[in-house]
Amino acid sequence: MKNLIYIIAISTLVSGCAFLHQYQLGSIDSETVIKGQRFEILVSETGVNLQETADTAKLFTQNRESHKQVQQVQDVISLFQMGPRTGNMVFNEKYADSIMRAIQLKCPSGRISGMSSIRETAKYPVVSGEIVRITGYCGG
């Protein structure tokens, strides 16, 4: 029974939960969507959850003073993380810039319609995959 609980717990931790933050559609040309070829572009960057990082660090420190220091560092960093956001912080703010180039490569004809942009997070312990997923249809 204990093993089963461990297996379930580890499976849950390893398999990332998916969170959808934003979903947006553009205008649709039905002929292109119905007769065209569907494509998908996915760009992602590793996100870090500072709260969970600090909590994990606390697990490895027995000293009360160290706990306090970790908490202080966490509080100071939190001050710089205010405001609206989706998902966890990433260290490369330009990771989504390559999308336009990727769209051109996926559909050289340029006849694109039914585009949807999805901002999602694949959540794992401490880290996450901060994902931008673009789907669309390419007409011949």
Added chain:
Amino acid sequence: MKKLILVALTLASISCTHLQSVSTSSVPAARSKPVAAEGSRFMFMFFNFDNKYVDNVVMDLARQCPNGRIEGILTKYETVTYFPLIAYRLQASAQGYCVAKN
């Protein structure tokens, strides 16, 4: 105490809807033929491993307007809480107008 539990259960079982994102595209002058589609998934205890349920929305809209264009699309993404921590629904919906091609 029983009353308190009853009140708590009643409050917990009332569905709450949270609007996560909303967007629109350019709205056409001809708005006589509205079309709508949605993709949703029931989520048990936050277990959701992909967001593929939104992928068919575009095709569903296109099939409702096979010979035209769909413009003025209002896209919404909502979460519905049926029972906190236990039961949720994730819902992406889109509604727009079928416009004849020029």
